[in-house]
Amino acid sequence: MKPLLNFDRDDRGVVTLTMNDDATRNALTGSAIVDEFLAAFERIQADHGVGAVIITGSGKAFSSGGNIAEMGRQTRPEYTPSALRHEYRQGIQRLPLALQALEVPTIAAVNGPAIGAGCDLACMCDIRIASEQALFAESFVKLGLIAGDGGSWYLPRLIGMSRAAEMTFTGDAVSASQALEWGLVSRVVPAAALMDEAYGLAHRITANPADALRMSKRLLREGQLGRLDTVLEMAAAFQALAHKSDEHARAVQDFLERRAARKK
Numbered sequence: 206m207k208p209l210l211n212f213d214r215d216d217r218g219v220v221t222l223t224m225n226d227d228a229t230r231n232a233l234t235g236s237a238i239v240d241e242f243l244a245a246f247e248r249i250q251a252d253h254g255v256g257a258v259i260i261t262g263s264g265k266a267f268s269s270g271g272n273i274a275e276m277g278r279q280t281r282p283e284y285t286p287s288a289l290r291h292e293y294r295q296g297i298q299r300l301p302l303a304l305q306a307l308e309v310p311t312i313a314a315v316n317g318p319a320i321g322a323g324c325d326l327a328c329m330c331d332i333r334i335a336s337e338q339a340l341f342a343e344s345f346v347k348l349g350l351i352a353g354d355g356g357s358w359y360l361p362r363l364i365g366m367s368r369a370a371e372m373t374f375t376g377d378a379v380s381a382s383q384a385l386e387w388g389l390v391s392r393v394v395p396a397a398a399l400m401d402e403a404y405g406l407a408h409r410i411t412a413n414p415a416d417a418l419r420m421s422k423r424l425l426r427e428g429q430l431g432r433l434d435t436v437l438e439m440a441a442a443f444q445a446l447a448h449k450s451d452e453h454a455r456a457v458q459d460f461l462e463r464r465a466a467r468k469k
Contacts, residue, residue: 256411316336
């Protein structure tokens with residue numbers, strides 16, 4: 206059986222995770238793809254040579270979100286609300302928790318439609334870049350559902366409550382250009398250029414020291430949640446570690462040597 210998630214690591218510290226289930230347009234439920242994501246994150250977390258992760262989809266879609274056939278199973282009488290609650294907590298809800306904890310910067314390269322949980326997966330990443338063919342839809346309400354995977358936490362933080370409410374209450378799709386205007390994505394590029402753009406960005410990230418990147422990401426994430434004094438205390442501790450790193454010492458020495466050379 207082919208993997209649902211392809212794992213590729215280049216020699217510059219960039220891991221690309223490509224969802225590879227064309228039959229379901231890279232659905233995130235009804236399969237083992239969440240387990241494969243979590244296994245990949247554990248592998249990345251343990252590899253301190255990794256400085257960035259790109260998440261993308263094969264085929265025409267980024268991710269269709271929930272598998273509709275799987276939803277049909279969940280409507281059967283034997284699946285009680287209690288059992289379904291447990292299934293969510295032990296299933297797809299592990300994905301946002303794992304991505305939130307992942308120390309390495311993440312880029313969603315959204316190649317096509319990102320629907321429902323697929324939209325939320327893109328929102329879980331630190332940076333989103335989109336193909337001109339991308340669409341984003343928080344479409345749960347159209348199926349009589351809610352965002353069971355964390356979308357209601359991520360989306361307002363990215364685009365504000367009013368626009369998040371519009372997407373959530375209508376379920377309507379947002380084009381790549383609209384997503385750019387709303388700040389949901391950082392940039393929109395032609396489809397053929399998407400991965401080149403993603404790798405270019407990832408390599409600019411990995412050109413920086415890996416430990417500083419990981420601590421910077423942790424501070425950004427904590428800054429969304431914590432009090433200022435708590436985040437400042439964490440920043441002081443992280444900065445103390447950074448000041449003692451070999452990378453910082455080399456950067457300072459290089460700067461001083463270049464300045465001295467200019468004065469000659």
